[in-house]
Amino acid sequence: MLDLILNLDYQPLWITLQVATYTTxxxxxxxxxxxxxxxxxxxxKKAVLEAVVALPLVLPPTVLGFYLLVTMGPDGPVGQLWxxxxxxxxTFSMTGLVIGSFLYSLPFAIQPLxxxxxxxxxxxxxxxxxxxxxxxxxxxxxxxxxxxxxxLVGATLAFAHTVGEFGVILMLGxxxxxxxxxVSIAIYDHVEALxxxxxxxxxxxxxxxxxxxxxxxYGVNRRLEVKVG
Numbered sequence: 001m002l003d004l005i006l007n008l009d010y011q012p013l014w015i016t017l018q019v020a021t022y023t024t025x026x027x028x029x030x031x032x033x034x035x036x037x038x039x040x041x042x043x044x045k046k047a048v049l050e051a052v053v054a055l056p057l058v059l060p061p062t063v064l065g066f067y068l069l070v071t072m073g074p075d076g077p078v079g080q081l082w083x084x085x086x087x088x089x090x091t092f093s094m095t096g097l098v099i100g101s102f103l104y105s106l107p108f109a110i111q112p113l114x115x116x117x118x119x120x121x122x123x124x125x126x127x128x129x130x131x132x133x134x135x136x137x138x139x140x141x142x143x144x145x146x147x148x149x150x151x152l153v154g155a156t157l158a159f160a161h162t163v164g165e166f167g168v169i170l171m172l173g174x175x176x177x178x179x180x181x182x183v184s185i186a187i188y189d190h191v192e193a194l195x196x197x198x199x200x201x202x203x204x205x206x207x208x209x210x211x212x213x214x215x216x217x218y219g220v221n222r223r224l225e226v227k228v229g
Contacts, residue, residue: 008198008201008202009177009186011177011178011181012177012181012182012183012185012186012202013183013202013205015094015178015179015180015181015182016163016182016183016184017163018094019094019097019098019101019162019165019169019182020101020159020162020163021159022098023098023101023102023105023158023159023162024105024109024155024158024159024162026098026102027102027105027106027108027109027110027154027155027158028109028151028154028155028158030102031106031109031110031113031154032113034053034110035109035110035113035114035117036117038050038053038110038114039114039117039118053106053107053110053111054107054111055107056103056104056105056106056107057107060167061104061165061166061167061168061171062167062168062170062171064100064103064104064167064168065100065167065168065169065170065171065172066171068099068100068103068168068171068172069091069171069172072090072091072096072099072172073089073090073091074089074091078090079091091172091173092172092173092174092176092179092180093173093179093180094179094180096172096173097169097172097173097180097182100168100169100172100173101162101165101168101169104161104162104165104168105157105158105161105162105165108154108157108158108161109154109155109157109158110154111154112150112151112153112154112157113147113150113151113154115150116146116147116149116150116151117143117147117150119147120143120146120147124142124143124146125138125142125143128141128142149221152217152220152221153217153221156213156214156217159213160210160213160214163183163206163209163210164184164206165182165184166184166185166188169182169184169185170185175189183202183205183206186202187199187202187203187206190202
């Protein structure tokens with residue numbers, strides 16, 4: 001058993017962590033202005049935009065993956081534009097995986113952030129503006145501290161959701177060992193080959209990692225609640 005653990009190919013785990021990390025960073029950076037904007041608008045337009053952002057929650061991953069494959073493929077509009085700029089193809093690449101994961105995990109980051117911005121309201125920003133604070137100062141001195149719990153939840157959910165992806169990554173990135181093969185696909189391959197011991201090890205690692213991440217988040221969240229209270 002020890003030999004099996006030591007000789008197991010852990011590259012899918014490393015690729016998974018890379019994709020999840022890059023995706024989470026992009027979601028926090030690019031998702032912040034989107035969530036701020038969605039928190040400010042009202043009416044029917046907000047309902048439609050919220051539905052678009054939340055679409056990955058109900059859309060089958062293979063459907064989203066298929067349309068991303070068609071759009072980002074060599075013959076697709078995005079793929080052709082990307083190639084015209086001299087870049088490598090998006091499909092079956094790390095870049096393509098991150099873009100697909102970004103869109104698929106978008107609601108898991110946007111919804112907690114938007115909720116935090118709505119709870120904060122306009123008064124703290126308006127008060128700081130009256131005192132001459134710049135936009136950047138308002139964000140880092142007021143918005144970010146007041147919504148840190150929501151950032152923590154959004155980042156954790158986005159990371160955890162990306163780690164568990166299967167359908168979108170399989171459609172967009174395929175199953176190329178050392179390039180696009182993530183843990184979820186590697187586990188499936190081991191099960192399909194009746195290699196249950198290898199599947200057990202990878203599954204156990206993911207289970208322990210997920211429990212650890214959630215425990216840290218709930219612990220930090222509880223401490224923040226006590227401080228606020």
